[in-house]
Amino acid sequence: xxxxxxxxxxxxxxxxxxxxxxxxxxxxxxxxxxxxxxxxxxxxxxxxxxxxxxxxxxxxxxxxxxxxxxxxxxxxxxxxxxxxxxxxxxxxxxxxxxxxxxxxxxxxxxxxxxxxxxxxxxxxxxxxxxxxxxxxxxxxxxxxxxxxxxxxxxxxxxxxxxxxxxxxxxxxxxxxxxxxxxxxxxxxxxxxxxxxxxxxxxxxxxxxxxxxxxxxxxxxxxxxxxxxxxxxxxxxxxxxxxxxxxxxxxxxxxxxxxxxxxxxxxxxxxxxxxxxxxxxxxxxxxxxxxxxxxxxxxxxxxxxxxxxxxxxxxxxxxxxxxxxxxxxxxxxxxxxxxxxxxxxxxxxxxxxxxxx
Amino acid sequence: xxxxxxxxxxxxxxxxxxxxxxxxxxxxxxxxxxxxxxxxxxxxxxxxxxxxxxxxxxxxxxxxxxxxxxxxxxxxxxxxxxxxxxxxxxxxxxxxxxxxxxxxxxxxxxxxxxxxxxxxxxxxxxxxxxxxxxxxxxxxxxxxxxxxxxxxxxxxxxxxxxxxxxxxxxxxxxxxxxxxxxxxxxxxxxxxxxxxxxxxxxxxxxxxxxxxxxxxxxxxxxxxxxxxxxxxxxxxxxxxxxxxxxxxxxxxxxxxxxxxxxxxxxxxxxxxxxxxxxxxxxxxxxxxxxxxxxxxxxxxxxxxxxxxxxxxxxxxxxxxxxxxxxxxxxxxxxxxxxxxxxxxxxxxxxxxxxxx
Numbered sequence: 001x002x003x004x005x006x007x008x009x010x011x012x013x014x015x016x017x018x019x020x021x022x023x024x025x026x027x028x029x030x031x032x033x034x035x036x037x038x039x040x041x042x043x044x045x046x047x048x049x050x051x052x053x054x055x056x057x058x059x060x061x062x063x064x065x066x067x068x069x070x071x072x073x074x075x076x077x078x079x080x081x082x083x084x085x086x087x088x089x090x091x092x093x094x095x096x097x098x099x100x101x102x103x104x105x106x107x108x109x110x111x112x113x114x115x116x117x118x119x120x121x122x123x124x125x126x127x128x129x130x131x132x133x134x135x136x137x138x139x140x141x142x143x144x145x146x147x148x149x150x151x152x153x154x155x156x157x158x159x160x161x162x163x164x165x166x167x168x169x170x171x172x173x174x175x176x177x178x179x180x181x182x183x184x185x186x187x188x189x190x191x192x193x194x195x196x197x198x199x200x201x202x203x204x205x206x207x208x209x210x211x212x213x214x215x216x217x218x219x220x221x222x223x224x225x226x227x228x229x230x231x232x233x234x235x236x237x238x239x240x241x242x243x244x245x246x247x248x249x250x251x252x253x254x255x256x257x258x259x260x261x262x263x264x265x266x267x268x269x270x271x272x273x274x275x276x277x278x279x280x281x282x283x284x285x286x287x288x289x290x291x292x293x294x295x296x297x298x299x300x301x302x303x304x305x306x307x308x309x310x311x312x313x314x315x316x317x318x319x320x321x322x323x324x325x326x327x328x329x330x331x332x333x334x335x336x337x338x339x340x341x342x343x344x345x346x347x348x349x350x351x352x353x354x355x356x
Numbered sequence: 357x358x359x360x361x362x363x364x365x366x367x368x369x370x371x372x373x374x375x376x377x378x379x380x381x382x383x384x385x386x387x388x389x390x391x392x393x394x395x396x397x398x399x400x401x402x403x404x405x406x407x408x409x410x411x412x413x414x415x416x417x418x419x420x421x422x423x424x425x426x427x428x429x430x431x432x433x434x435x436x437x438x439x440x441x442x443x444x445x446x447x448x449x450x451x452x453x454x455x456x457x458x459x460x461x462x463x464x465x466x467x468x469x470x471x472x473x474x475x476x477x478x479x480x481x482x483x484x485x486x487x488x489x490x491x492x493x494x495x496x497x498x499x500x501x502x503x504x505x506x507x508x509x510x511x512x513x514x515x516x517x518x519x520x521x522x523x524x525x526x527x528x529x530x531x532x533x534x535x536x537x538x539x540x541x542x543x544x545x546x547x548x549x550x551x552x553x554x555x556x557x558x559x560x561x562x563x564x565x566x567x568x569x570x571x572x573x574x575x576x577x578x579x580x581x582x583x584x585x586x587x588x589x590x591x592x593x594x595x596x597x598x599x600x601x602x603x604x605x606x607x608x609x610x611x612x613x614x615x616x617x618x619x620x621x622x623x624x625x626x627x628x629x630x631x632x633x634x635x636x637x638x639x640x641x642x643x644x645x646x647x648x649x650x651x652x653x654x655x656x657x658x659x660x661x662x663x664x665x666x667x668x669x670x671x672x673x674x675x676x677x678x679x680x681x682x683x684x685x686x687x688x689x690x691x692x693x694x695x696x697x698x699x700x701x702x703x704x705x706x707x708x709x710x711x712x
Binding site (some may be wrong): 030 | 387390452484488495499531535658
């Protein structure tokens, strides 16, 4: 997620890092006892988590601390569990998208694809070997998300509520991933409601709702508070995705790190595109998007048409409205003012992204 | 696993079926609320488990019952958890092996590959879509193995020991799968010890050791009993694999359901091949195995050479020795006679397979 969001303090972050470092140390040592190549795979899996911003753990820790929770090592274990879930989802998402790099360096699949290629495998065999290791590594991250949560030292009821949140996060993101895989078979643009449902399933639940709620559950928050955080997370998570998709099309390439029209060329389903589909500019936009060799000139024309059709403004307004709705969910007396203030930076980031 | 092994009684099997049926009913209903296509995927995932023999659940139930356990619904939940683990591993193993059928019908990946192809996707895109859904479906089975175990109504210490067993099963089978993926890059036959280590990691731990031990842990068995069952499971699980590999090469095609030389053509690493690699017949065998177009005549020659070299006899003896060692692990007073008698059918099956 975004590097600009500053939430939990550095001591909390350090605690999460410590839990993960200790988890990986144990795993590497167990793996070493089985086979040196297995240890190496664990090292690559650890590398996947080290490069990230650990956004979900920070949500857990922020909510927990602001609600007065003091068992910070316990909270850090729950937070680390959400980080492993995230690792598992990105490793498997890269398998599904046949992506072999992440943040500009080879991911798990890329590392093993390159290894196989260097040892003489054909490109297609090397690619499949890489993806296969991705499947295995993601499985290990996923099962250890449960495992870490199982180690949390708390009462049975709390443990079960945390288990429910992790389960809901996995259940929803699998649905989002499935619908994404099946989507290309139907070239009609989806209604905007469906696009937002997808964003909720694929991102908002596991990246926002569940970690926020886990922090509250662990701090002993009641159902009204937990529900309010769920609503906040849902709205802000979807808003974040809408804003992110706007940046993907209109953003500065040097900031996004993507070619400015890769989302367009891939036919990514976004609120922006759904809005455009109802406008007279759509036939021309659709023709350009259908071109697998879309050029910079073509992409510039699509951008102009998206602005002219009002789709950009509609999507921008949607992100702002969702952000506003998110903040409205954080009402007193259910949500203490300190927590509301503490979560404001998240909505600020979405607002800034939309303005950018 | 094998249909000839009769273990737990039909009432126990019914209980496990009931737990799984109820789990899938809940999941399908939750999925339906997200999207009808998600419910459909859950239906396909359920189909994967219905066709199987539910061998691992039967191990859990058999040990638990023979040790006098009476909380049979609890045991059935643990048993169902191991079935979901198995489902997850075979679904992901099929992704890794790019297999689109299992037991003669399309598996999850095959079902979605066919669907994509019917909707006009190119063969390579359809294949990738199928494999992608396989990744997602396997993730859901895996996470729900943990989830079901978390629902088990037992004391904390027992729950943690059960969690350790599930964790060890996943940790070991991931290692086995990884080493399998990396193996083709090194064409030298492995020493027989390495082949047996692989068989242990990939199959024996999750299919034999862990379910046997889980039944004992749940019944309150002490460490000596649990360790004895682990040793039994390890030896019998490896013996089973050695026997299975012999049948893969020398067995009756109508019984194995495989083309009689597919294991040979794929260069599968087996104890049989490792033994042959030390014999004067090896260069000729290796030349035949390296042929991607190995014919029935070539396969018949390989079989003759494997017999002539003594490799077949060595592998047969190994399976018998391991079976004997397995039974010796089940010694009184640690292991009650009733349990020893109850587990005998498993070793009988291995013995029969070797003789067949």
